Amino acid sequence: MVSDASPLSTxxxxxxxxxxxAFAISGLLEAARKKLDAVGVxxxxxxxxxxxxxxxxxxLDRRPFFWVEHSVWLWVLLALSVLSMFFLQARHFxxxxxxMQWPDAIGLGLFTAGGTQLAIAASMPAxxxxxxxxxxxxxxxxxxxxxxxxxxxxFRDHRPYAVCSFAGGWVVVAAxxxxxxxxxxxxxxxxxxxxxxxxxxxxxxxxxQWRAD
Amino acid sequence: MVSDASPLSTxxxxxxxxxxxAFAISGLLEAARKKLDAVGVxxxxxxxxxxxxxxxxxxLDRRPFFWVEHSVWLWVLLALSVLSMFFLQARHFxxxxxxMQWPDAIGLGLFTAGGTQLAIAASMPAxxxxxxxxxxxxxxxxxxxxxxxxxxxxFRDHRPYAVCSFAGGWVVVAAxxxxxxxxxxxxxxxxxxxxxxxxxxxxxxxxxQWRAD
Amino acid sequence: MVSDASPLSTxxxxxxxxxxxAFAISGLLEAARKKLDAVGVxxxxxxxxxxxxxxxxxxLDRRPFFWVEHSVWLWVLLALSVLSMFFLQARHFxxxxxxMQWPDAIGLGLFTAGGTQLAIAASMPAxxxxxxxxxxxxxxxxxxxxxxxxxxxxFRDHRPYAVCSFAGGWVVVAAxxxxxxxxxxxxxxxxxxxxxxxxxxxxxxxxxQWRAD
Numbered sequence: 361m362v363s364d365a366s367p368l369s370t371x372x373x374x375x376x377x378x379x380x381x382a383f384a385i386s387g388l389l390e391a392a393r394k395k396l397d398a399v400g401v402x403x404x405x406x407x408x409x410x411x412x413x414x415x416x417x418x419x420l421d422r423r424p425f426f427w428v429e430h431s432v433w434l435w436v437l438l439a440l441s442v443l444s445m446f447f448l449q450a451r452h453f454x455x456x457x458x459x460m461q462w463p464d465a466i467g468l469g470l471f472t473a474g475g476t477q478l479a480i481a482a483s484m485p486a487x488x489x490x491x492x493x494x495x496x497x498x499x500x501x502x503x504x505x506x507x508x509x510x511x512x513x514x515f516r517d518h519r520p521y522a523v524c525s526f527a528g529g530w531v532v533v534a535a536x537x538x539x540x541x542x543x544x545x546x547x548x549x550x551x552x553x554x555x556x557x558x559x560x561x562x563x564x565x566x567x568x569q570w571r572a573d
Numbered sequence: 574m575v576s577d578a579s580p581l582s583t584x585x586x587x588x589x590x591x592x593x594x595a596f597a598i599s600g601l602l603e604a605a606r607k608k609l610d611a612v613g614v615x616x617x618x619x620x621x622x623x624x625x626x627x628x629x630x631x632x633l634d635r636r637p638f639f640w641v642e643h644s645v646w647l648w649v650l651l652a653l654s655v656l657s658m659f660f661l662q663a664r665h666f667x668x669x670x671x672x673m674q675w676p677d678a679i680g681l682g683l684f685t686a687g688g689t690q691l692a693i694a695a696s697m698p699a700x701x702x703x704x705x706x707x708x709x710x711x712x713x714x715x716x717x718x719x720x721x722x723x724x725x726x727x728f729r730d731h732r733p734y735a736v737c738s739f740a741g742g743w744v745v746v747a748a749x750x751x752x753x754x755x756x757x758x759x760x761x762x763x764x765x766x767x768x769x770x771x772x773x774x775x776x777x778x779x780x781x782q783w784r785a786d
Numbered sequence: 787m788v789s790d791a792s793p794l795s796t797x798x799x800x801x802x803x804x805x806x807x808a809f810a811i812s813g814l815l816e817a818a819r820k821k822l823d824a825v826g827v828x829x830x831x832x833x834x835x836x837x838x839x840x841x842x843x844x845x846l847d848r849r850p851f852f853w854v855e856h857s858v859w860l861w862v863l864l865a866l867s868v869l870s871m872f873f874l875q876a877r878h879f880x881x882x883x884x885x886m887q888w889p890d891a892i893g894l895g896l897f898t899a900g901g902t903q904l905a906i907a908a909s910m911p912a913x914x915x916x917x918x919x920x921x922x923x924x925x926x927x928x929x930x931x932x933x934x935x936x937x938x939x940x941f942r943d944h945r946p947y948a949v950c951s952f953a954g955g956w957v958v959v960a961a962x963x964x965x966x967x968x969x970x971x972x973x974x975x976x977x978x979x980x981x982x983x984x985x986x987x988x989x990x991x992x993x994x995q996w997r998a999d
Contacts, residue, residue: 605996607937607942608942608996609937609941609942610941610942610943610944610945610993611949611993611994612940612941612947612948612949612993613937613938613940613941613942616941616948617941627845631844631845634847636847638845640914641910641911641914644911644913644914647913647914647917648913658994658996661996719932720928720932720937720938720941721937722935722936722937
């Protein structure tokens with residue numbers, strides 16, 4: 361979530377924006393399925409996009425939140441929510457969801473790596489840093505599902521999602537402990553999480569079942 | 574939530590107390606419908622009354638909470654919860670709910686305006702300040718519904734509630750940016766939110782439906 | 787949650803570990819019943835063990851969290867979760883639950899007394915300190931149930947659980963106000979909560995019903 365004016369910054373901004381939008385749209389679709397009203401749509405969209413990072417910042421006691429520092433994003437999500445209520449139709453849901461799988465995987469990687477680095481910067485132990493990366497990437501969706509009165513999808517669908525985040529987080533931690541510069545760890549961790557998630561989607565990987573089942 | 578001894582303070586205290594009680598009673602009724610036990614009733618009552626302000630204060634990193642500074646309120650809500658278990662009967666529910674509509678609308682206005690002003694005082698951007706006002710006024714009920722395993726009513730009943738808060742919040746922000754004293758903004762914003770909510774109740778206004786429906 | 791090398795520290799550590807594990811296992815069993823996947827199991831186990839203390843620390847604005855300071859516990863719970871997925875079978879559930887009743891009652895006492903003391907140390911009013919003790923002891927299970935999409939058991943099963951915590955918390959507060967040293971209050975409060983919970987289990991006590999029922 362860096363925003364200085366480096367030569368890379370336009371590409372970087374575009375990737376970051378795609379990731380945030382993918383997360384927001386996951387909220388939009390769930391809100392639509394649950395037939396929430398305009399208020400519910402806006403809140404669930406915002407929670408999906410920024411809930412994970414906000415929870416991480418509360419746990420790390422870190423301020424300002426991303427959406428306070430970049431409050432224009434709240435307007436963007438508000439516009440997205442309201443417009444979609446007029447234009448999104450039920451027959452678009454499945455297509456939209458498929459189209460979002462890759463931006464969502466990129467978001468998983470970016471949010472994981474960014475969250476893990478913030479936790480390392482706050483001197484957290486390695487396992488806690490990895491957990492904070494996972495909270496950043498996964499708990500927006502978890503809060504979305506809790507508000508929509510579902511057991512969180514990330515906790516029950518037996519598909520690798522948080523696990524990809526977990527793996528990517530360890531790469532960020534390892535890069536940090538090897539003394540590599542932040543960008544290397546960020547890219548390596550984000551890439552691993554994104555690629556793993558992509559492979560999981562392509563090859564339809566499953567998490568192991570309970571012996572008890 | 575001011576408590577100095579100005580000449581207005583008795584009237585002000587009475588209004589504030591009515592608003593808190595209206596929010597608490599919304600929790601009491603939901604707890605009763607869900608047949609929670611005494612512990613559940615107390616927690617849901619407390620969450621309905623103070624959950625929104627507490628969440629706002631966590632987001633703004635602001636202490637002490639209202640219920641820590643005015644901890645006598647915890648005793649009041651405890652007494653309310655326990656007594657109601659002995660005296661409230663199912664046939665009272667509908668009447669109580671109707672009787673609470675206006676105090677609840679007043680609470681919506683007061684909590685909105687107070688929350689927005691606290692966020693302005695914490696140097697939040699305008700849209701964030703309005704959001705914090707809405708969190709203060711609406712998220713007590715949202716937390717109440719989440720704990721009671723329902724999709725929050727404010728997100729699905731297609732009736733203007735959070736939207737009235739949103740409008741009132743912008744009045745507070747506008748008054749602040751015009752340099753008016755705090756009381757003017759507080760009164761104007763609270764009044765607008767309360768009146769809008771009242772009109773929505775009287776004329777049975779609805780939020781727009783999804784095109785997808 | 788003291789950890790100096792006093793002569794008592796081994797016994798103390800064993801009791802504390804038993805309490806944490808009992809709370810964790812309550813999460814494990816609920817995750818198993820809901821057929822969560824490996825990620826869900828780990829999160830629900832962690833939430834059951836440390837969710838209450840974490841919520842208390844957020845409310846008191848206190849850092850570092852227990853699981854940040856003692857991050858080895860995260861590895862322990864991770865191992866517990868993963869191993870149990872391979873070895874725990876459905877026919878073990880009822881027995882495990884029974885076996886955990888007493889360690890859980892001990893956890894209720896310890897978490898209550900520790901949480902209440904931390905709140906007293908943070909200069910909270912008496913009723914708030916008792917509430918913080920109850921949050922510490924009870925809200926891990928509450929968060930567990932919310933994530934698993936149930937109305938929290940502590941709020942609806944009409945069995946004394948939070949109430950035992952409440953009673954124990956007042957003993958801690960009273961001991962503090964009498965000027966007794968911390969250990970006395972801790973032991974007295976924890977013992978009362980644990981013994982009350984044990985009696986409630988043995989004699990199958992119930993909380994009063996709503997008059998409305």
